[in-house]
Structures are given as C-alpha cells and as structure tokens.
Amino acid sequence: MSIQSLSAFGLILAMLSSCDAGSKLNHGEVLKGDAAYSHADAEAALESQTVAVPTSESSVAEAPPATSTPTEAVPEEEEDANQTALEPIPIGGAYLTCRYQDGQMQGSETYKMDCLVTQPVEVSLLLATVQFHKVDPQGNRTPLTILSQDLLGLLWTVEEKAATVPHNRVQITLSALGALSVTLTTTITQPLALTRNPNFWLGGEPSNTPLNGVDEDCVEYSNAAMKISHQNTTGIATGALGRMNDIACNTRYNFLCRNLSAGANAAKWMISNNEGAFTAGANACPQGYAFGIPLSEAEVREVNTLVDRNNQAMNIWVNMSDRARENEFVVLGI
Numbered sequence: 001m002s003i004q005s006l007s008a009f010g011l012i013l014a015m016l017s018s019c020d021a022g023s024k025l026n027h028g029e030v031l032k033g034d035a036a037y038s039h040a041d042a043e044a045a046l047e048s049q050t051v052a053v054p055t056s057e058s059s060v061a062e063a064p065p066a067t068s069t070p071t072e073a074v075p076e077e078e079e080d081a082n083q084t085a086l087e088p089i090p091i092g093g094a095y096l097t098c099r100y101q102d103g104q105m106q107g108s109e110t111y112k113m114d115c116l117v118t119q120p121v122e123v124s125l126l127l128a129t130v131q132f133h134k135v136d137p138q139g140n141r142t143p144l145t146i147l148s149q150d151l152l153g154l155l156w157t158v159e160e161k162a163a164t165v166p167h168n169r170v171q172i173t174l175s176a177l178g179a180l181s182v183t184l185t186t187t188i189t190q191p192l193a194l195t196r197n198p199n200f201w202l203g204g205e206p207s208n209t210p211l212n213g214v215d216e217d218c219v220e221y222s223n224a225a226m227k228i229s230h231q232n233t234t235g236i237a238t239g240a241l242g243r244m245n246d247i248a249c250n251t252r253y254n255f256l257c258r259n260l261s262a263g264a265n266a267a268k269w270m271i272s273n274n275e276g277a278f279t280a281g282a283n284a285c286p287q288g289y290a291f292g293i294p295l296s297e298a299e300v301r302e303v304n305t306l307v308d309r310n311n312q313a314m315n316i317w318v319n320m321s322d323r324a325r326e327n328e329f330v331v332l333g334i
C-alpha cells in the first residue's frame with residue numbers, strides 16, 4: 001500500500017501499527033517559528049516530549065521519560081537516506097510539538113500557540129476530526145479552540161483561556177470514522193514570553209536596577225500598602241491594577257500559589273506558608289497548588305484582593321522572570 005495515499009483512517013492505522021498495541025513511544029523535537037529543525041534541537045527536547053498512542057480515546061496514556069536517543073528509536077527500515085540536519089528525524093510514528101506565539105500581551109484573556117504534528121510520511125487528514133486539549137497535573141482536560149489549520153502541513157493554531165496557560169501539557173486527538181482515535185501528548189518546553197502590560201506594574205518598573213552587580217530578574221507582587229510605599233519612595237504614581245516589580249531573585253518572600261484544578265472547592269489562590277528565594281517557588285506550594293501568576297485582568301483583580309487582606313506592607317513572589325534574557329519576561333509552565 002502506498003503510504004503517501006493514506007487517508008486519515010489510514011494514518012491512524014499506520015500510527016497504531018507502528019508500535020505494539022498499548023506500547024509507549026518517546027520522541028521529540030523543537031518546533032521552530034520558521035519550521036526549521038535540527039538534530040540538536042530534537043535531542044535537547046527529547047527528555048520532555050512524549051507521545052502516547054492509546055488504543056482508544058478513553059485510555060490516554062502518558063509515556064515515561066525518554067531513555068534513548070532519536071537515532072536509537074529509529075527502526076532500520078524507516079531511516080531516510082535523504083534526511084538532512086534541517087529535517088525532522090523519522091522515528092516511526094507521529095508526535096506533537098507546540099510553541100506559544102511571540103509578542104502576546106500580558107493580561108490577555110486568551111493566548112495562542114502553534115502546534116505541529118510531525119511524522120516521517122506525508123498523509124492526508126481531510127477525513128479526520130481534530131481536537132486539542134490542555135491537560136492539568138491531575139489529568140483533567142480543557143478543550144482548546146482551533147483558530148486555523150493546515151492539514152497538509154499538519155500545523156494548527158490553537159487558543160486557550162488564561163486560566164489554563166500554567167498547564168504545560170497539550171494533547172491532540174485525531175479521530176476517524178467515529179471509532180478509531182489517536183491521542184498525542186506533548187509538554188511545552190518553551191515558556192510563554194509576554195509583552196509587558198504597564199497597567200500591571202508599579203510606576204517606573206521593571207527597572208532592572210542592579211544592586212551590588214546583581215540584576216533584578218524576578219517579579220515581586222505588592223499589596224496595597226506596599227504599593228503606596230513604593231509611590232511615596234519613588235514619587236512615581238501607579239495605576240489601579242499595578243502591583244509588579246522586578247527585584248533580585250535571592251530576595252526572600254512567600255509565594256503566590258494557584259489551584260491546579262479548575263472548579264475545585266478549594267480557593268483558587270493562596271499564599272505559601274514558607275518563604276524563600278525565587279528559585280524555591282517550584283516546591284513552595286501545598287499539594288494541589290503550584291507557583292503561579294495572574295495572567296488576565298480578572299485574575300490580577302483576584303490576586304490584588306488576596307494580598308490586600310494584609311494591611312501591613314508586603315510583597316510575594318509571582319512566577320515570572322527575565323532571568324534567561326534581559327527584559328523578556330516569561331511565565332514558566334507547571
């Protein structure tokens with residue numbers, strides 16, 4: 001059978017037959033904005049990219065961390081003699097990569113990412129139903145909106161609401177004939193970089209004012225009393241919602257924690273009991289919560305209400321920094 005003429009049904013059969021039923025594959029590569037690839041990228045992303053090929057949509061499985069290199073994972077007969085360093089590595093099955101679009105404004109209600117399904121053969125998806133989901137750490141799935149799709153390039157632009165941005169797993173489910181389906185899961189490895197929204201920052205911030213040679217690369221969040229103190233100290237007024245300031249990452253604060261389950265009975269936001277430097281945020285929050293940051297205007301109002309319960313001037317850490325690249329503030333996924 002000609003692989004190039006496979007329908008969506010054939011694609012799914014091809015996927016399922018490319019591995020033992022119920023088995024788990026580990027593949028990975030980085031989706032570049034210009035669709036260029038390299039072996040180095042693929043190997044760098046390998047540990048965090050997973051592909052799960054369940055036997056039905058209701059039995060989505062998560063692959064374990066990769067333990068082999070892409071080269072080792074390639075069956076001999078599927079290696080492509082024409083492959084170059086700029087092409088995806090053929091690995092015997094499809095896999096998903098997603099990347100947030102650049103230049104998105106902090107405080108947007110929705111955020112966009114580009115997702116690519118990569119596979120070593122050209123197939124048609126014209127008959128398939130396609131669904132995208134964001135997956136939280138408990139496995140709860142929230143559907144994403146498909147804004148555009150390129151079925152020949154297997155490239156989709158999808159959109160999510162701000163509340164699911166902290167979750168960094170994305171799934172695509174391809175279904176055909178109402179029966180067979182394949183779900184591919186990926187973990188977003190590139191953080192969401194945001195265009196700074198001045199309404200969310202204290203007046204004159206971020207300033208990156210180095211102290212003793214240490215840059216200000218992590219973001220503190222002020223309550224109302226601290227905001228007034230900042231205004232009095234600097235003489236620069238702050239807008240109604242502005243609470244953020246960049247400060248040295250080794251400062252010690254408590255952490256903002258976000259509830260990981262949408263719709264849970266527990267509070268959506270809380271402040272950690274323990275304090276620490278910014279890098280301690282990954283382990284600072286109790287079970288069911290993770291180091292977070294308000295992403296929409298509505299969430300900023302929620303967090304302002306939380307921190308303003310304390311009448312004493314105080315700051316807490318929120319999960320944003322420009323440590324990797326000066327003045328590029330990014331949100332790390334959970």
Ligand SMILES: [Ca+2]
Pocket residue numbers: 208215216217218246322326327
């Ligand atoms: Ca900085």
Ligand SMILES: [Ca+2]
Pocket residue numbers: 205206207208209216245246247
């Ligand atoms: Ca500052």
